[in-house]
Amino acid sequence: MSAILAVHHIHKxxxxxxxxxxxxxTLETGRSLAITGQSGSGKTTLLSIIGLLQQATSGQIVIAGQNTGSLSPKQQARLRATYLGFVFQRSRLINSLTAYENVVVPAYFARTGKNADKRALELLTDFGLEHRLNHRPQELSLGQLRRVALARALLLNPKILLADEPTNDLDPTLAKVVTDSLFQARDNGSTVIIVTHDLELAERADARLHLQQGRLTVPDVTTDLA
Incomplete structure (x- = not known):
C-alpha cells in the first residue's frame, strides 16, 4: 500500500x-496511528500541522503525494475539504446552527452536497442523536457535542481522519461509542490519527508514537508505520 501521509523533518x-x-x-492508507504524550508535549500542535491548520517553522507535510507547502492557502483549503476530517477536542461546532446543520457543513465547503443530507441523518441516528437534530450546541451535553463533531468529521468519508482527545471527559459507554466509530472508519478505508491520553484507545491503534518535549521517543509498544 502507498503512503497517504508523509511527515518530513517537522520543526515548530x-x-x-x-x-x-x-x-x-509515514503512514499508509487504511492504518490507524495513536500519538501519546504528556500535556504540553506538542501532540495537538503536530495534529494541527498535519491538518494544515498551522504552519510548521520548517519541514514538509505530504498528503497523497502533494507537498502541501507548495500550495496556496486556497489550494490547501481545498485539500483539507477533499482529504481531511477533524474531531476537535472542544467540538468547534457553530452555535447558530442545529446539530444536523453542523454535520452537513463540510459538504458545502467541499461542494459535494449529493447524498449529504441522507448521510448526516444516518450518522446522527447511529450515534443515538435522532431526537437532537434540531438542537443547537448550547442545548447539547458534552457527549452529544462530541458525537455531533464525529458525525461531521465522518460525513464525507475522509481519506484522513484527525481526532484530538476524542474520548476526553466522556463516560466509558460514550467513550466506547466514539472509539468504535473511529476504528470503523479505519476499517472502511480511512487513515485515522488520534491524539490521546487514553491508553486503552491507543493500544487499539495499528501503530503508536510517543512525544516527549516535542520529540519522538521510542514508543512503549511496537510501532509499524509503513
Whole structure:
C-alpha cells in the first residue's frame, strides 16, 4: 500500500521556544496511528500541522503525494475539504446552527452536497442523536457535542481522519461509542490519527508514537508505520 501521509523533518517554534523538533514518519492508507504524550508535549500542535491548520517553522507535510507547502492557502483549503476530517477536542461546532446543520457543513465547503443530507441523518441516528437534530450546541451535553463533531468529521468519508482527545471527559459507554466509530472508519478505508491520553484507545491503534518535549521517543509498544 502507498503512503497517504508523509511527515518530513517537522520543526515548530514559537519565538525562541521549540515546540516540535525533527518529527518524521509515514503512514499508509487504511492504518490507524495513536500519538501519546504528556500535556504540553506538542501532540495537538503536530495534529494541527498535519491538518494544515498551522504552519510548521520548517519541514514538509505530504498528503497523497502533494507537498502541501507548495500550495496556496486556497489550494490547501481545498485539500483539507477533499482529504481531511477533524474531531476537535472542544467540538468547534457553530452555535447558530442545529446539530444536523453542523454535520452537513463540510459538504458545502467541499461542494459535494449529493447524498449529504441522507448521510448526516444516518450518522446522527447511529450515534443515538435522532431526537437532537434540531438542537443547537448550547442545548447539547458534552457527549452529544462530541458525537455531533464525529458525525461531521465522518460525513464525507475522509481519506484522513484527525481526532484530538476524542474520548476526553466522556463516560466509558460514550467513550466506547466514539472509539468504535473511529476504528470503523479505519476499517472502511480511512487513515485515522488520534491524539490521546487514553491508553486503552491507543493500544487499539495499528501503530503508536510517543512525544516527549516535542520529540519522538521510542514508543512503549511496537510501532509499524509503513
Amino acid at each position: 517554534n514559537y519565538d525562541d521556544e521549540s515546540i516540535l523538533t525533527n518529527i518524521s514518519f
